[in-house]
Amino acid sequence: xxxxxxxxxxxxxxxxxxxxxxxxxxxxxxxxxxxxxxxxxxxxxxxxxxxxxxxxxxxxxxxxxxxxxxxxxxxxxxxxxxxxxxxxxxxxxxxxxxxxxxxxxxxxxxxxxxxxxxxxxxxxxxxxxxxxxxxxxxxxxxxxxxxxxxxxxxxxxxxxxxxxxxxxxxxxxxxxxxxxxxxxxxxxxxxxxxxxxxxxxxxxxxxxxxxxxxxxxxxxxxxxxxxxxxxxxxxxxxxxxxxxxxxxxxxxxxxxxxxxxxxxxxxxxxxxxxxxxxxxxxxxxxxxxxxxxxxxxxxxxxxxxxxxxxxxxxxxxxxxxxxxxxxxxxxxxxxxxxxxxxxxxxxxxxxxxxxxxxxxxxxxxxxxxxxxxxxxxxxxxxxxxxxxxxxxxxxxxxxxxxxxxxxxxxxxxxxxxxxxxxxxxxxxxxxxxxxxxxxxxxxxxxxxxxxxxxxxxxxxxxxxxxxxxxxxxxxxxxxxxxxxxxxxxxxxxxxxxxxxxxxxxxxxxxxxxxxxxxxxx
Amino acid sequence: xxxxxxxxxxxxxxxxxxxxxxxxxxxxxxxxxxxxxxxxxxxxxxxxxxxxxxxxxxxxxxxxxxxxxxxxxxxxxxxxxxxxxxxxxxxxxxxxxxxxxxxxxxxxxxxxxxxxxxxxxxxxxxxxxxxxxxxxxxxxxxxxxxxxxxxxxxxxxxxxxxxxxxxxxxxxxxxxxxxxxxxxxxxxxxxxxxxxxxxxxxxxxxxxxxxxxxxxxxxxxxxxxxxxxxxxxxxxxxxxxxxxxxxxxxxxxxxxxxxxxxxxxxxxxxxxxxxxxxxxxxxxxxxxxxxxxxxxxxxxxxxxxxxx
Numbered sequence: 153x154x155x156x157x158x159x160x161x162x163x164x165x166x167x168x169x170x171x172x173x174x175x176x177x178x179x180x181x182x183x184x185x186x187x188x189x190x191x192x193x194x195x196x197x198x199x200x201x202x203x204x205x206x207x208x209x210x211x212x213x214x215x216x217x218x219x220x221x222x223x224x225x226x227x228x229x230x231x232x233x234x235x236x237x238x239x240x241x242x243x244x245x246x247x248x249x250x251x252x253x254x255x256x257x258x259x260x261x262x263x264x265x266x267x268x269x270x271x272x273x274x275x276x277x278x279x280x281x282x283x284x285x286x287x288x289x290x291x292x293x294x295x296x297x298x299x300x301x302x303x304x305x306x307x308x309x310x311x312x313x314x315x316x317x318x319x320x321x322x323x324x325x326x327x328x329x330x331x332x333x334x335x336x337x338x339x340x341x342x343x344x345x346x347x348x349x350x351x352x353x354x355x356x357x358x359x360x361x362x363x364x365x366x367x368x369x370x371x372x373x374x375x376x377x378x379x380x381x382x383x384x385x386x387x388x389x390x391x392x393x394x395x396x397x398x399x400x401x402x403x404x405x406x407x408x409x410x411x412x413x414x415x416x417x418x419x420x421x422x423x424x425x426x427x428x429x430x431x432x433x434x435x436x437x438x439x440x441x442x443x444x445x446x447x448x449x450x451x452x453x454x455x456x457x458x459x460x461x462x463x464x465x466x467x468x469x470x471x472x473x474x475x476x477x478x479x480x481x482x483x484x485x486x487x488x489x490x491x492x493x494x495x496x497x498x499x500x501x502x503x504x505x506x507x508x509x510x511x512x513x514x515x516x517x518x519x520x521x522x523x524x525x526x527x528x529x530x531x532x533x534x535x536x537x538x539x540x541x542x543x544x545x546x547x548x549x550x551x552x553x554x555x556x557x558x559x560x561x562x563x564x565x566x567x568x569x570x571x572x573x574x575x576x577x578x579x580x581x582x583x584x585x586x587x588x589x590x591x592x593x594x595x596x597x598x599x600x601x602x603x604x605x606x607x608x609x610x611x612x613x614x615x616x617x618x619x620x621x622x623x624x625x626x627x628x629x630x631x632x633x634x635x636x637x638x639x640x641x642x643x644x645x646x647x648x649x650x651x652x653x654x655x656x657x658x659x660x661x662x663x664x665x666x667x668x669x670x671x672x673x
Numbered sequence: 674x675x676x677x678x679x680x681x682x683x684x685x686x687x688x689x690x691x692x693x694x695x696x697x698x699x700x701x702x703x704x705x706x707x708x709x710x711x712x713x714x715x716x717x718x719x720x721x722x723x724x725x726x727x728x729x730x731x732x733x734x735x736x737x738x739x740x741x742x743x744x745x746x747x748x749x750x751x752x753x754x755x756x757x758x759x760x761x762x763x764x765x766x767x768x769x770x771x772x773x774x775x776x777x778x779x780x781x782x783x784x785x786x787x788x789x790x791x792x793x794x795x796x797x798x799x800x801x802x803x804x805x806x807x808x809x810x811x812x813x814x815x816x817x818x819x820x821x822x823x824x825x826x827x828x829x830x831x832x833x834x835x836x837x838x839x840x841x842x843x844x845x846x847x848x849x850x851x852x853x854x855x856x857x858x859x860x861x862x863x864x865x866x867x868x869x870x871x872x873x874x875x876x877x878x879x880x881x882x883x884x885x886x887x888x889x890x891x892x893x894x895x896x897x898x899x900x901x902x903x904x905x906x907x908x909x910x911x912x913x914x915x916x917x918x919x920x921x922x923x924x925x926x927x928x929x930x931x932x933x934x935x936x937x938x939x940x941x942x943x944x945x946x947x948x949x950x951x952x953x954x955x956x957x958x959x960x961x962x963x964x965x966x967x968x969x970x971x972x973x974x975x976x977x978x979x980x981x
Contacts, residue, residue: 389931390931391931393930393931393932393935394931394932394934394935395935396932397725397729397931397932397933397935397936398935400725400728400729401725401936401939404724404725614880614883614884616938616943617787617788617876617880618880618884619938619941620787620876620938620941620942620943621856621874621876621877621880621881621941622819622821622854622855622856622857622877623855623856623857623877623880623881623884626939629938
């Protein structure tokens, strides 16, 4: 055991160390940005631990945006059912019971009836007359009687007629009727509505899917941010503990030692350690904020905190080509799918507008039954029961160019959306290309920072062993330890950024593309 | 800042006073260091380092520790300190231990571990192009010897090696023997052909070769020792304290915190490992054989194993 050369770094060394600490602080600041998307005060509630899958599951369960999206899909499906209703006959039933204050009647007013003069001729004929018993004899007798032909003259006459009241129906009536209408031809109107409603469902489903992807993306990023914050905090804490011990040694040697450690050495060392300490305070805040942000993204209260179960972020590089990914993305991107649904809806709108020029042909029918105690007036048996069938048409002749205007509007909107589709195609491609290149660059950074971290670790180890064998000074060991911490933090940050970029790709194209390309994680 | 420092100093002073006075009237644990365990070192610097080390053990494990470790020069005073309980445990070299255990029973023992463990091997190196192949070739030549607690058995081993091959002891066999506490100052003169041979640890030489492969390629080993345990931490057998197990645990686990690692690093260990005294068997056998050579010293008798 040898304490011979425990001396502080040379004059320039502490500055180098401070520079290293500053760089570490920069990395920490970047980490802070990475995890501080949501500004929360640190919570005092103890954080519960949860895996990424659990976090996503809870977020999907609790998130209100997702519930809203589900209702939007349900509304679109209901609209679709409304559109399909036009293909069915519309049957209505009417009925009622009625009592009037009086029975309905019809009054024929009093008047005179003129009968013109005329001759009434009766032909000759014979009739058998039966004489009852006891008149001409004890038994009845039948006698033939002959009547000669005669002409009777009747003079013209004027007869007065009194007013007559006719009751139409009883004062109490009950009736039941059913009417049916079936649209036989509408010129494409219903098909247009149907297409719009179907596209509405697709758009709502894509919106819901987009919501899910956004939730998953947010949770993933916050989860990885929380892992990073904890890892960097741990690295910082360990480094501070080491440097604190070194500072304590320096202070002890400066105050009680042989004089080889001066006050300036001690103060420079203290500047470095206190800078590190303030940085650790920030890292601690980062960790608490990251856990609060993760809880918030899961739909929990601001008081809650969730600690990630994973101790580190796995590195899973992409192996697919950009072309394959972009080509597949057009099939799965929710924005693309929504726009596609919008195009189909507008095509339906054009069809509906065009139907304004076409005639509408419909079949109608009805059945009725009336219950009334009267059988005369209008309450005759014929009137009490009955049915009818009819075919009708409606032909628009002139509507002030309303239909033409509607068709023009629908076509213009369709053309507008087609142009937007071109823009979106390029936008998605460009966005994916940017992310893909960023992921590739981050993967290269991962390899480089991993190599740097391993080299720094080896360097620290070598310096430690060299110090144990009198081949290195304390300064070298301290610097190597700081460099190891710095490189570790950088590497952890690279892992986080790589995972965050992958989450963004997942959000843009959905995981279906990844599954298709064999890259599902 | 100044106020904070002042406040911190007061807090530390209060803490030390509390620890030194023995929290709750408890006797604090006291560490001792044999003088042979440090060379070319201002004792005050060592005291400062031990103070911090003691504070860390105390703070991390909540064990009252006397921050003023004793630095004891000479085996007699070391034995006296153990007998009078002015120290509870002491760091000592294998030769010190060989003498101390004859006069005071030893309890638990801990060993300082490096990457390779607690053993050490000695190498006698010459330049590959020097033409030296045997100890006889080195007669009247200049040799550098690495001065370090890990080398506590190196010269005894070299004397015995020379004796076995029919040569005088090292002091007479070589024209000059220079001790240096910088490994590079020991090895590089041989590399540059300014010195004929050097005696170093295998760990040290392999590390130098790793740092500068040319050194490894240019030097050749002409003798290798068996493995020895060069030093240890020994507790007095009658150490009895409510914190006894806590102290053992603290020493065994001090490497598990970054601060503890840093302090161990200052003392050039990676961890402390509890182990049996039998780890010193090869070292004690070497010392007995070496003592037998020095007929006038009476060491051979002194180094005989203690009677059960």
